[in-house]
Amino acid sequence: MYKKEKAEILKGNIKYLIKSRGETQLSVCNASGLTRTTIYNILEGRVVNVQQSTVRKISDFFGVSYKELESVDFEEKELIESSISLLGNMNPAAVPIIKESLLVQNLEKRIGELSTIFPLTYYFGTACNLVGVLLENEIAGAYESGDLLIVRKGLSNIGREKLIYDKKTKRLFVADEEYSHPDLIFVVGEVIEERFNG
Incomplete structure (x- = not known):
């Protein structure tokens, strides 16, 4: 996957996770130890190659896989998962x-x-x-x-x-x-x- 594409997915996921989890850029920074500038630059698309340590801090904060954070559209994934009845599809x-x-x-x-x-x-x-x-x-x-x-x-x-x-x-x-x-x-x-x- 190209770095630019990864950066776009990462940016979209961070925006979605902040909004859907009721967080703010500031709360993410305070809890993960990242600077506001780092988060701001990622969300504004100013950084193409985000350091793995930064991605890990963000993924740890949200409790998601750091690999998925750069490669899976969380909004789409959660929308699909929420439309599937877990109880309806389970084997008893x-x-x-x-x-x-x-x-x-x-x-x-x-x-x-x-x-x-x-x-x-x-x-x-x-x-x-x-x-x-x-x-x-x-x-x-x-x-x-x-x-x-x-x-x-x-x-x-x-x-x-x-x-x-x-x-x-x-x-x-x-x-x-x-x-x-x-x-x-x-x-x-x-x-x-x-x-x-x-």
Whole structure:
């Protein structure tokens, strides 16, 4: 690509990113450590060969690839991406459905193996390491027998509702606080979707 063409793409991208991200030339300068003259000269097309260190500082500030900053039209790219429904074009995740009574003895198995043993449901969204837990007992104040919980296995975000197995009562319960009693409880994972029976 010719230097002049690169400089034009760079100039257009910086103008677009400043405008679309709610920034100003001054905020870019202050945060990236560049002088106002440098930014001004690029935006006015006075520089044909912009130093790589300058391009990197600008790309780091906006969180984009420095190579793309000189070669891809960001306005066009984001316009195309915004017109594509990400959820509409995703493949759903296959989620094995495990009955509550079979949950504990099967939790150490990998999702791929569980998917070959148990019936499947599908989760539409970005996720991995999911299991469906089919409740056979009521969880007081929350769920009834027959409800299905889609759970991301393992430890999860603080403050998110977790499905927890009580080793003493051999029953499941939900809580959003942190528990650290591995001898008494076992955290199944984070509840990311609820499907109520009927």
